[in-house]
Amino acid sequence: MQKAKTKSKAKTGAKAGVTIAPRRQQRPDAAHARVSAKSAAALTTPASNRRFSGAEIIAFAESINQGISAEFTNDQKRNSVRKLLIAAVESFASRGFHGTTTRDIARAADMSPAALYVHFRSKQELLFKLTVALATAMLVDLKRAAATEIDPTKKLRALVSSYARCSARMHTAVHAATFEFDVLSPDQQQVIVALRHQVNKIFIECLLAGRARGQFDFDDERVIRISIMSLCVSVATWFSAAGPLLPEELGDQYGDMVARMIAPKA
Template sequence: MAQHEQVAEQAAQPDQAAQAEQAVDEMPWAEVTPDAARRLLVAAVEAFAERGYHATTTRDIASRAGMSPAALYIHYKTKEELLLRISSIGHEKALRILRRAADGEGSAADRLTEAVRSFVRWHAGHHTTARVVQYELDSLGEEHRPAIVALRRRSDAAVREIINDGVKAGEFDVQDIPGTTLAVLSLCIDVARWFNTEGRRTPDEVGALYADLVLRMVGAEAQK
């Protein structure tokens, strides 16, 4: 059996850490308190995903949360502050997923599989949130955008580190590591755009599929 097939099979059986991560994922925005602030944030995610950031008003968000527009300003000074909070939490989550994989045990192929599988599973399982997190970056002003860009660069660095390790170890055949890193992340992120909960694949199945595809991209299929 080729290495990419072995690793993909292992990826279908998440370890205890991954299971714990998945349990936390089932309680989105648990870190946001008090409850009113959380309700507003959830409403903002839904509105931004449905209408886009610029077409959404604070009145839209408050209405979805069952609150008055005045109540929104108790917790968030502006609509952009809401987007910043959503984006910060989402990008920090993405970084934790990728950094945990990069720092994990096993070969580069093992770690790349875990990174892609977990990253894709999150983007599929939380596709509404992920669409806002990944595709509304340009809606942030110059004051707030650099902090999010910095988080994205750290996520990029985690994947690039794994691919570089694989090339050094002779596991991967990659000529352009930065370009391949960008391709891998772009492939994973795009899942949030098209994933449908009524489709025939679950988030775990899409994660396993993409892990296999990415290993083929880096030339790991030649490894026995």
């Protein structure tokens, strides 16, 4: 598990995820089935910490959104960009954004520093492109989840499951993209914020529809939306690939938990 760097500048925002073939393992017992945000850290131990690799994370994003590097029309360039994105995920996870140099990323990609600058003008731009790739994949996955259900309660479960699962599957990359948002330029930030607004809209529409039908009980849709999305994104700060839960199982449990959280009180 990549340990979270606690920063007050962390933004509450949206990003999104994908599905690699799930690992085979024994399903958790009933005690593990009741996971809350406060007890989430207890699901992992220092001895069992393992993160998904950069290759797994980028493969997951690509499985959702094949256009992850669509701006590069040449196949050779696309492959080079993919290698650099994978190397960036690995380097940021190991050293942090500020502790990583472009030379570190190029070395991890088995490329020369000069080759990196063919595709990215700076480490900052590489982080920006990585963040866009993750945010776009999560948005695509959320749209698919929303389209599968009409009933607001079922739709909310699907949305939360998607968001938490993606945060777990891409945990180290999502963590870097979330906590290093302030290093991006104002123009780059605007692009990310526009993607987040689309994610916000999906959740808000579902929440308002559920409240109108009497299926959800809350006062302020902004507060409940931020609470739900923050709960999902926080998965990236503690998730371990060696833990007892698969990302898909975690997503399903979060979906059920949130649905119960805002259901009308009997």
